[in-house]
Amino acid sequence: MHRLNWDDVRHFLEVVQSGSAPRAAAQLGINHTTVYRRISALEEQLGKHLFERLNNGWVLTPAGESIVTYAESMAEDANNIERKILADSHELSGLLRVTAPDHCFDHLIMPAIGKFIQRYPEINLELVATATELDLASREADIALRGTNNPPPNLVGKRIAKIAFEAYGTQVLKERAANDPGAEDIPCITWVGDGHTRPSWIEKNFQNTQRIYRATSFPVMLAMAHEGVGIAWLACLLGDPDPKLHRIPVHHVEQGVSLWVLSHVDLRTTARVRIFRDFLVKELEGKKGLIEGRGMAKSEKR
Numbered sequence: 001m002h003r004l005n006w007d008d009v010r011h012f013l014e015v016v017q018s019g020s021a022p023r024a025a026a027q028l029g030i031n032h033t034t035v036y037r038r039i040s041a042l043e044e045q046l047g048k049h050l051f052e053r054l055n056n057g058w059v060l061t062p063a064g065e066s067i068v069t070y071a072e073s074m075a076e077d078a079n080n081i082e083r084k085i086l087a088d089s090h091e092l093s094g095l096l097r098v099t100a101p102d103h104c105f106d107h108l109i110m111p112a113i114g115k116f117i118q119r120y121p122e123i124n125l126e127l128v129a130t131a132t133e134l135d136l137a138s139r140e141a142d143i144a145l146r147g148t149n150n151p152p153p154n155l156v157g158k159r160i161a162k163i164a165f166e167a168y169g170t171q172v173l174k175e176r177a178a179n180d181p182g183a184e185d186i187p188c189i190t191w192v193g194d195g196h197t198r199p200s201w202i203e204k205n206f207q208n209t210q211r212i213y214r215a216t217s218f219p220v221m222l223a224m225a226h227e228g229v230g231i232a233w234l235a236c237l238l239g240d241p242d243p244k245l246h247r248i249p250v251h252h253v254e255q256g257v258s259l260w261v262l263s264h265v266d267l268r269t270t271a272r273v274r275i276f277r278d279f280l281v282k283e284l285e286g287k288k289g290l291i292e293g294r295g296m297a298k299s300e301k302r
Contacts, residue, residue, distance in 0.1 A: 004045065006078060009071050011038035012050065016068060016099045019057040030187040079138055080266075084127065087212035093122035096272050100145035102129040108291075109145065112283040116276065124270050125137050132216065136264040140271050143280070147257040157262035158281045164293030165256045168239035169231040174246045177206075177231065187211040187230030189221050201233045204252035259284070259291060 015035065016022040025032035043050050060068070069120035069270075100109055105127060106250055113125065134140035137154055147163055169177070177186055188202050192214040202209065215221045218238060225232040226244050235256065239245050261281050267273045284291070 004074075005041070006074065008038045009043075010078075010289050011035050012064075013049065013068075013071050013075055014041060016056055016060065016064075016071075021282075023059065027274040042097055060158070071196065075138070077139055079178045092120055092271050092275060093124075094272060096143070096276055097124060097126045097128060097139075097141040098143045098145075098276070099128040099130060099134045099141035101131050101147075101218070103222070103235070103238055104145050105129050106219070107241070108284060108287060109280070112280060115283075116279055119279075120272070125276075136262065142267060142270075143277055144260075146260050146262055146281070148260060149257050149277060151260055151262055151281040153260040154265055156265050156268050156279050157260050157277065160259040160261065160281065160284045161291040162289045163256035163259050163291055164236040165233055165254060166239060166293060167201065167231050167250045168225050168234050168242075168245040169248050170225070170228040170244055171246055172228060172233055174248050177248050181206065182208045184208050184210045188212060189213045189215060189224050189230040191218075191221065192216050199233070201250070201252060201254050206231070237287070237290050240290060240293070246247040 011024065011028070014028055018024040018026075021035040021039070022032045024155055025035045030034070039050065040077075046063070049061050050067070051058040052061055058153060098109070104226075109127070113127075116124065117123075127136065128141055133146065134144065136142070136144060138276075151157065173186070176183065176198035180186075186206050186209050188209050188211070190199050190202065190212060197281055198212065202212065211230070213224060215224060218234065222238050222242065223234045224230065224238075225234065226242060231248055232239075233254070239247070261277055261284065263273050263277055289295075
């Protein structure tokens with residue numbers, strides 16, 4: 001038997017994770033026919049069908065299940081080789097992928113990008129705005145700005161600050177909440193990830209409200225609060241700079257997580273990773289007051 005082609009194995013793993021060739025193609029940024037061709041080539045070489053092609057997705061056959069662990073091991077070896085090569089490089093050039101939630105790009109990262117590009121023009125930045133935590137071990141990104149209290153042990157970085165959250169709304173809603181916090185008609189906005197439950201900040205501060213709107217991201221929640229749709233639980237770095245929003249006095253305040261700048265341990269000596277990480281940390285440390293909710297004038301604090 002000929003040696004397995006790593007690209008075929010990589011496509012196999014992507015289909016396993018995605019559940020179908022079209023979804024795998026979308027993740028890889030290629031045409032789905034390429035995925036079909038790679039999987040067929042791997043099946044022909046192994047002499048076994050690895051998937052059952054169903055209308056609603058692809059399901060692993062017993063033969064496919066039997067090689068998943070080995071394929072993942074090959075992927076890890078390939079990642080280790082790539083990280084080692086990059087870790088030995090000291091050139092301040094090449095591609096650098098940076099990932100963060102979209103609201104962090106708007107308020108925390110973008111102000112630093114222009115200065116960094118001017119100083120290091122040979123580094124090609126790729127900015128990935130997503131709420132999904134990309135896998136730094138698989139080189140989905142090189143540096144991540146992430147909210148967490150427990151970074152994985154294979155990542156290294158710098159803790160910037162605790163992310164403060166408050167209830168925000170327009171002046172009209174602030175006055176309504178102050179006059180009758182138990183009113184049923186005080187609308188609230190929450191994240192769609194809360195499902196159909198009432199998050200504790202609503203339950204403990206506006207327990208009688210009957211109107212709860214949901215959004216898929218913090219920027220959308222911010223826009224809804226800005227338009228007076230309801231009161232939203234937002235990071236202070238989003239709510240405080242908005243001139244139309246005011247902190248709504250509440251009795252129950254939920255603790256936020258810490259903001260970290262992280263990279264994979266194997267890339268800690270890679271020049272472009274280290275340079276950008278240190279540059280971003282310095283910029284963010286200058287915004288600690290905003291991140292920790294201390295960016296308002298004292299007269300505006302509750």
